[in-house]
Amino acid sequence: MNKLPKISDSEWEIMKIVWSKDEVTSNEIIESLSGKQQWKSTTIKSLISRLLNKEAIGFRKNGKEYVYYSLISEEECIKEESQSFLKRVFNGSLNDMILNLVKSEELTNEDINELRDILNEKLDVEDK
Template sequence: MVKDIPSISESEWEVMNILWNHAPLTANEVIASLQESTDWKPKTIRTLLDRLVHKDVVGVHKDRKIYTFYPLYSQDECQRAETESFVKRIYRGALKSMLVQFIQEETLSDEDIKELRSILEKNPEKKGLE
C-alpha cells in the first residue's frame, strides 16, 4: 500500500516534473521552465503551484526573500500512488487483469519478455498477482 498521496492532475504533473528535476525553484523559474514546453500563462502556473502547496504535495521555503518550491514526495512515490489509484478505478484492483490486457495488446520484444521474467524471478512473492 502506498502512502496516502493526494491526487495530482495532469497539469500538476507537469509542474511536479520540473520540480523533481530541478528543485528548489522559485515560482518564476518554474514559470520559465514550463513556458518552454507549454503555452500556459504565468498566472495559470502560479495557480497550479498554489494547488500543489495546498494539497501538501509541494513545500515552500519561506525563510528567504524569494520563496522556493520543492516536492514533498518523490517521483516514484507519486507514480506508485497514481498506478494504485488507476488499478483500483479501472481494473477494480485486479493488477493481473491489467497486466494481461497490456501484455496481450502490446508487442513485446524478446528483451522485454526477458526483463519481465527477471523482475518476477527477483520478486517471488509477487508471482501470484491477483
C-alpha cells in the same frame, strides 16, 4: 503526512519539475514548461498555489523570490496513482492489467527478457 494529496494531471507537470530538482523557483518552472505547455505564467502560478494548499510542495523565501521544494516523494505518488488506476480501471486486478498491456503493446525481445527477469526475481523472493 499520512494521506497523499490528489494531484491533477496539470499539477503532475509541475511536480515533475519540482521532483527533478531539490529546489526550484516559479520562473524556473515557467521556463521548463515553456516548450511543453501553452500555459500562461498565471496558470502555472495558480497550479503552484494549488500544490501549496494541498501541502504537496513547500516554499522558502529567498530575497524577492519564493523557492519551492517537494513535501511528498515521487515514488509515493507514483505508487498511490498506480494503485488508484489499477482499482479504477482493472477492479484491482494486477494480473488483468499486465495481461492487457502485454497483449496490446508491441514488446521487443529486450522488453520480454526484462519482464521475465522481474517475474523470476519476484518468484525467488517469495520462495525464500
